[in-house]
Amino acid sequence: MTVNAKPSLETDPELAEIVSDALDVVSNPTDLIVTVLVLLAALTIAVLVTRKIKLKLGHQRPVLLILVEYLCMPLIMLLSLGATSLIGGSFDNPLIGLAGTLLFLFVIIRVIGAVVELLFRPTMLLRVMLRLATVVSWLAVVFAVFKDRSALIAKLYSAKLSFGGINLSSEGVVRGLVVGVVIAIIALWGDKTITNLLRRSRTLQPNFVLALSRIFSVAVWITATAVIFSISGINLTALAAFSGALGIGLGLGLQRLAASYISGLIVLFEQSVRVGDNIATNNIVGRVTRMTVRYTMIRTRDGEEAIVPNDSLTSNVIVNQSWSDRNLRLVCGVLVKGDVDLDLARTLFVEAMTAQSRVLQQPPPHMYITGVNDKGIQLDGHFWINDPENGQHNVISDTYDAVLAAFRKNAVHLVAQ
Incomplete structure (x- = not known):
């Protein structure tokens, strides 16, 4: 799918003769009306047949459906025009022949578009843009055919625009849009392929996979953008100067965003x-x-x-809390009266912590006396868990329940707060 081929009537005498004969038909109202009716009939038949085939296929055969969507209508129109040429008479005129030639060029362009879509399976947006690009590419070829016979088309075809040191031509813009869609599809496919290959690696850490995939993604899209600009005829040196001035202005407002990415x-x-x-x-x-x-x-x-x-x-x-390992130490404490049996309290406290399913046995739970005052003795139990993502307050609460139950059962009295 390319718009680089620009047929010229001056260098192609056979094409010049076909176009000249076709324009003679346009000057004859009767022949023109008959030709338009034939083309409308061919288009109607193509639309109806294509719709019927698509309904029959449904979504069960995606490859065939893509081929039908790309090629069915222009091929049926070609067959219909070919059938009219066999009839002869008023239907056999150069304008229909020219329409058939242009339709044949359209089929070639659509074949290339279908191959690109089947190979790279682009996203919905890029798929729509690719199909639109085939039409734009074909129209560019049609304009190239008629530009030597139409001053307006020639003017549109050679129109130029300049701003900020960047020169654009209508031909370059069309070429950039058409080829740019294909390059964007290939770049997206390459980006996804590299990312999938990195994710399948068994030696790279997930953080490395994410970082490398982003770096490759940026490199792929920078390269694709440079190629598109080059094909469009945009001077990268002038663009660099313009981007530098724009980048300074944007950089002042996007410093925080850039810092986040780095x-x-x-x-x-x-x-x-x-x-x-x-x-x-x-x-x-x-x-x-x-x-x-x-x-x-x-x-x-x-x-x-x-x-x-x-x-x-x-x-x-x-x-x-998970840098070297996932173990996390938790603490729960109670204030008991000064005359309690500390050995018994220690034993009950440790047993209550050990009984919890989420508490690790290695390192084992411990109980410490962390304070003594006129109110009583402060006992703190220390234990470890290795699944803090499942909650911390819940395991502390379960431990408190077990400690209080054991203290009540064994007459270990707490200090009323």
């Missing part, structure tokens, strides 16, 4: 924060559920999702 790459490569880690930063405590180049999402203990810009993770202190 910080995101730093965090991903350093792996100071990983998905699944329990962290505390800026009064936000929770588990990291998602990381992108721009932000990190933290699910708090209240079930809320906090979106933290990555530059906050590089400029502030982070408490990572």
Whole structure:
């Protein structure tokens, strides 16, 4: 699918003769009306047959459906025009022959578009743009055929626009749009392919996969953009000067955003924060559920999702409870009377902590006397868990329940607060 081929009537005598004969038909009202009716009939037949085939196929055969959507209408129109040429008489005129030639060019362009869509399976938006690009490419070829016979078409075909040192031509814009769609499809396919290959790697850490995929993605799209500009005839040197001036203005307003992206790459490569880690930063405590180049999402203990810009993770202190391992120490304490049996209280306290299913046995739970005053003795139990993402207050509450039940049963009295 390209618009580089520009037929010229001056260099192609046979084409010049076909166009000249066709224009003679246009000057004859009767022949023109008959030709228009034939073309409308062919178009109607093509539309009806294509619709019937699409309804019969449904969505069960996507490959055939794509081929039908691309090629069915122009091919049926060609067959219909070919059938009229066999009749002869008033139907056998150069205008129908020219229409058949242009339809044949359209079929060739649509075949290329169908191959691109079947190979790279673009997104819905790019699929629509690709099909539109085949029509635009065909129209560009038609304009190239008639530009030597029409001053208006020639003027439109050679129109130029200049701003900010960047020169654009209508031909270059059309070429950039048509070829740019194909390049964008291939770039998107390449981006997805590289990302999938990185994700399948068994040696790379998830943070590295995310960072490398983003770097490759930026490289792919920068290359694709440069190629599109080059094909469009845009001077990259002039564009660089214009972009530099624009970039200075945007940079002043987007410093924080740029810092977040750069910080995101730093965090991903350093792996100071990983998905699944329990962290505390800026009064936000929770588990990291998602990381992108721009932000990190933290699910708090209240079930809320906090979106933290990555530059906050590089400029502030982070408490990572899962950096070296997932073990987390928790503390629960009670104040008992001064005359209690401390050995019994210690034993009951440790047994209550040990009995909890989420409490680790290694390192084992311990109880410490952390304070003595005129009211009583402060006993604090220390224990470890390795699944803080499942909650911390719930396991502390269960431990308190077990301790209080054991103290009541064995007459270990607490101090009334």
